[in-house]
Amino acid sequence: MDKARILIVEDxxxxxxxxQDVLDSLEYAYLTAKDGEEAxxxxxxxxxxLILMDLSLPRMDGWTATKQLKADExxxxxxxxxxxxxAMTGDKEKALAAGCNAYLTxxxxxxxxxxxxxxxxxxxxxxx
Amino acid sequence: MLxxxxxxxxxxxxxxxxxxxxxxxxxxxVANGFDVLEIARERQPDLIILDVNMPGMSGFEVMERLKExxxxxxxxxxxxTALADIESRVHGxxxxxxxxxxxxxxxxxxxxxxxxxxxxxxxxxELRAIQQTIRNTFERYVAPTVxxxxxRDPSQVKLGGTLQEITVMFIDLEGFTSLSEQTDPEKLLxxxxxxxxxxxxxxxxxxxxxxxxxxxxxxALYNTPLPQPDHAxxxxxxxxxxxxxxxxxxxxxxxxxxxxxNFGIHTGMAIxxxxxxxxxxxxxxxGDTVNIAARLQGLSEGGRILISSxxxxxxxxxxxxxxxxxxxxxxxxxxxxxxxxx
Numbered sequence: 449m450d451k452a453r454i455l456i457v458e459d460x461x462x463x464x465x466x467x468q469d470v471l472d473s474l475e476y477a478y479l480t481a482k483d484g485e486e487a488x489x490x491x492x493x494x495x496x497x498l499i500l501m502d503l504s505l506p507r508m509d510g511w512t513a514t515k516q517l518k519a520d521e522x523x524x525x526x527x528x529x530x531x532x533x534x535a536m537t538g539d540k541e542k543a544l545a546a547g548c549n550a551y552l553t554x555x556x557x558x559x560x561x562x563x564x565x566x567x568x569x570x571x572x573x574x575x576x
Numbered sequence: 577m578l579x580x581x582x583x584x585x586x587x588x589x590x591x592x593x594x595x596x597x598x599x600x601x602x603x604x605x606v607a608n609g610f611d612v613l614e615i616a617r618e619r620q621p622d623l624i625i626l627d628v629n630m631p632g633m634s635g636f637e638v639m640e641r642l643k644e645x646x647x648x649x650x651x652x653x654x655x656x657t658a659l660a661d662i663e664s665r666v667h668g669x670x671x672x673x674x675x676x677x678x679x680x681x682x683x684x685x686x687x688x689x690x691x692x693x694x695x696x697x698x699x700x701x702e703l704r705a706i707q708q709t710i711r712n713t714f715e716r717y718v719a720p721t722v723x724x725x726x727x728r729d730p731s732q733v734k735l736g737g738t739l740q741e742i743t744v745m746f747i748d749l750e751g752f753t754s755l756s757e758q759t760d761p762e763k764l765l766x767x768x769x770x771x772x773x774x775x776x777x778x779x780x781x782x783x784x785x786x787x788x789x790x791x792x793x794x795x796a797l798y799n800t801p802l803p804q805p806d807h808a809x810x811x812x813x814x815x816x817x818x819x820x821x822x823x824x825x826x827x828x829x830x831x832x833x834x835x836x837x838n839f840g841i842h843t844g845m846a847i848x849x850x851x852x853x854x855x856x857x858x859x860x861x862x863g864d865t866v867n868i869a870a871r872l873q874g875l876s877e878g879g880r881i882l883i884s885s886x887x888x889x890x891x892x893x894x895x896x897x898x899x900x901x902x903x904x905x906x907x908x909x910x911x912x913x914x915x916x917x918x
Contacts, residue, residue, distance in 0.1 A: 462721075473896075562894040
């Protein structure tokens with residue numbers, strides 16, 4: 449079975465490092481993007497199995513990128529997990545309204561991240 | 577504690593002295609702006625009550641000069657004047673005055689305002705002292721973002737000592753001690769510092785606290801000073817990250833200096849706080865938990881990451897491990913189940 453491939457969209461170096469470490473430990477493969485435009489381009493080209501989407505990004509924010517991805521019928525099925533700043537109330541609601549399937553709050557709880565990934569990736573495995 | 581009052585009119589000055597003295601605060605009184613500046617610098621009063629209308633140097637000019645000098649800039653000032661117009665009041669505040677009273681004033685109102693200013697000053701001073709302590713204690717050990725979080729909410733820091741769950745990680749350079757016999761000391765230290773810089777940066781990136789260096793060894797703590805619900809996983813991911821980085825990192829050294837790093841990680845209760853004598857203190861952890869982590873690291877060889885079952889229980893499902901069996905730790909009756917992180 450091929451490794452699941454995840455697209456990480458994150459412009460903060462430390463957060464990116466932590467997420468890469470979690471994905472490495474779970475033996476998932478990953479791609480990265482630093483802004484919303486790059487995320488949409490990469491998702492179209494690479495068709496990842498799941499997207500981890502930071503919401504506050506340069507150039508195009510995560511909400512806009514999510515809306516574009518969910519509006520594309522080729523990509524709409526890809527689960528998108530939003531990463532929201534803990535202090536920003538309203539971010540979660542906006543993320544779900546934009547079409548994100550779930551959200552994680554920062555600072556990231558890495559165990560929660562691992563659990564959420566397993567949950568979404570095993571359900572997509574069993575569907576195929 | 578000292579309140580400095582400044583008014584060029586003898587009767588007005590005496591009234592200020594009487595009001596402040598009735599509150600049982602020490603008071604110093606001067607009649608012109610130059611004396612205000614001099615006494616403010618020399619005696620660092622907690623509050624200055626300043627008449628605006630003085631010959632020679634006006635209260636506004638005194639304000640400006642007080643704010644220009646770092647040693648006097650943070651002393652609160654209440655301006656007093658006969659000028660009731662809104663313009664001069666706005667001007668006073670724009671220069672940095674903290675409060676304003678128009679003559680003739682009610683002595684009881686002045687007393688209340690003095691009390692408020694002194695209380696605010698006291699609170700500000702206390703907060704500054706706490707922030708300074710936090711900076712001194714943590715700046716060298718944790719990431720700048722952690723220091724910022726601590727400064728925003730100092731109540732999270734308990735320097736006095738607290739019993740809590742933490743994850744402790746020991747890292748050590750295998751074979752470093754024997755190198756010291758074959759390598760020039762200056763070169764050896766430079767090599768050691770290169771290893772430590774890489775290790776420290778990665779510990780901080782993963783939210784850990786670098787507790788101390790012990791020769792070639794490093795001790796790191798997780799879940800302190802800020803709580804981390806995923807502390808065990810963060811520690812193990814730090815170790816895996818360092819291990820994955822090592823081959824590339826080693827390229828800068830000749831083969832003799834390409835040393836494996838051994839890791840020991842344990843999670844358990846420990847006493848956290850400032851340990852030492854009053855003038856020489858260190859934020860650290862003490863207890864059996866620390867000893868077990870050190871012991872695991874001592875058992876590790878060839879670049880392995882050894883973790884206890886206590887740590888493993890908190891990272892289950894997150895990564896692959898191989899059980900190694902139980903080990904006996906000195907001074908403990910029960911054995912510790914050990915795993916190697918793959």
